[in-house]
Amino acid sequence: MRTACIVGGGVIGGGWAARFLLSGWNVRVFDPDPEAERKITAVLDRARRTLPMLYEVALPAEGTLTYHETLQEALEGAEWVTESVPERLDLKHRIYAEIQGIRPDITIGSSTSGFTPTELTQGAAVPARIIVTHPFNPVYLLPLVEVVGKEGGDAKIIEEAREVLSGIGMYPLYIRKEIAAHIADRFLEAVWREALWLINDGIATTEEIDNAIRYAFGIRWAQMGLFETYRLGGGEDGMRHFIAQFGPTMSFEWTKLMDVPELTEELIDTIADQSDAQSGHMTIDELAGKRDGNLVALIRALKQQGSAAGLLVQEHEAKLAPQDPVIAPEKLRTIERVIPCDWTDYNGHMNESRYGQLWSDAADTVMRMVGADAAYIEGGNSYFTVETTTRFLAEAHAGDRVEVRTTVIEGAGKKLHLFHEMLRGEEVCATCAQLLIHVSLETRRACEPQGDVATHAAALAKAHEGLPKPE
Structure with missing residues (x-):
């Protein structure tokens, strides 16, 4: 795992810590405030609940979060530093001098909302390594980060910074000229x-x-x-x-x-x-929770339309998507995700219509496995669901981490018969028997699969012959 050092653990620093941590980075925090750990924990709890809701795939394995009493200790092994201390130039200058005295090779991204790189780098040992990376609260959900380097600085450092930030799902907006308060x-x-x-x-x-x-x-x-x-x-x-x-x-x-x-x-x-x-x-925590839920719902709506911040999530999701499972004599793990807040209803649990979305997504995974992928569908053939039988066995709520395991019961000719189990841990929350029929998109009628699709579907069903059959 890569490692980031967070200097300053307030609202913004805590948001940065959450964004890096949930993107698979180890995070080392330095903040002399005795309340820093409590404050960051509150931010992280909200981030763990809401950020995964933006994605249809699992985020990377969470990194390790540690707190350190000295800057030198916090910088050990780090390849990126985010500075989010109060907006006082004298304080920032002292922090930069100490960091560069220990690690002159590391880039420092300042969360400053107003100071320019020229102001930040006054008296710095390595001014090119100090840049503006100004985010917006909550950092773990809002993707914009304004990136500003000192005019005439090292373009490579800016490009490396943009790669780091885009790698954790953010949109680095490069500002070519220094200006107070950025854009x-x-x-x-x-x-x-x-x-x-x-x-x-x-x-x-x-x-x-x-x-x-x-x-x-x-x-x-x-x-x-x-x-x-x-x-x-x-x-x-x-x-x-x-x-x-x-x-x-x-x-x-x-x-x-x-x-x-x-x-x-x-x-x-x-x-x-x-x-x-x-x-x-409302308490501040209640208000922040309401804000987070609204943002998740809005960004997911934008994602469904392929626009703005939602399109950014789509693109990031494509990078995170796991490879489809291989043909093997065990159930296929076809879905792994977190239940988002817009999937729940007035009863406070997952709406029954969303189970259909889950089964459909699981079937899409199987379709890709047998060769009925986007190119195949573009060529005029696909599978249509003609029957589903869902059993609801336990409630599921927003924030629950679930997976779907799929058994291929039949893959002969036009039929693709699947059995899905939605699990929360080892608890089965729902099951679905799903029958799909191969169709021509031109005639909209059933037809035999083309190419190797039938062979692959039959091979999957053969591999699963020994698995227990559903009721």
Whole structure:
């Protein structure tokens, strides 16, 4: 396993630790805060529950997490350092000097939301090895990380950093020029300033502002960003028409982005009181859990559409997907996954329709094994399910880690008869007898399999002859 050193175990540092750990890295943490382990454990508990829900395949085996009293000890064996200490240049400079005094060869990625590489590298022994890798909370779910190197720095170091970050499922956005607050936080700062004015002037409450975002453009931005959204606003003539139509509004006094109200005690109290009224009935942990569940559901929805952050999960999943099992005289492990939160219903357990998804995915694995893969289907032939019989034996809940083991009962001619068992550990939660018939996609009628598909299906059934038959 590869090893990452996390310096600073707060909200962001804990998120980095979770992202690396659940991506199969060993993680060594240095943070003198006596509460660091407790705080990281809380973040990690949420990450272990939610990150695997984004994937239809198992994540890599989790690495080992250790806590260390000195930087020197934490750096042992590490090939990557993430710095997430408070936003104080003097503190960051001291940390960098100590790290580079021990490991001048290692790249340090700073989570800073505002400082530029030039500011970070003042007085550094090896300035090229200090770069910005600014993530977004929660780091273990949101994929964006802004990557900035000192202008004129080593391009190879930047490229290596991007490979590390993409390897743990993130989207490294390379920013070519240094600028305070990078890209994303400059947008957030503009929106934040305008929101402060709307509250200050008595126009809206914190909840009303949040509703304006989450019920409208926030969802649009989540999957299309700013410019694609506005391009659609221009209709068939696209962005040019949009600018021609709405460009003149830039001269209107709609916003106060160049100004910000004074943060008086009265305004601070107003904002804090409204925020308490909006969300004070939930603890921070409850609120974070609600956020995580919403993000999983949204990203999974985007994934189903092959868009934005969901497409990124698809691509990462393809790298993680295990090889199909080989023909052998034992049950096939056709599925291994975590039950996502959007698979549960009002009873709090896995909805019966989702069992059908599980059986379908397991059958897809068998189809690939016998040669009825994507290319075969593209050629005009496939298998259709014509009958399933499911038995529900135990409840399954969001976050449960399950697998499906499949027996091939029959593989002669047009028939592919399968028996699936869904297990949580060694407990059988559900079973399914599934009958598939080979069809021509041109006629939409049953036909004999083409090529070697029939031979492979028969070989699988033959290998499973000695297995116990289902009831």
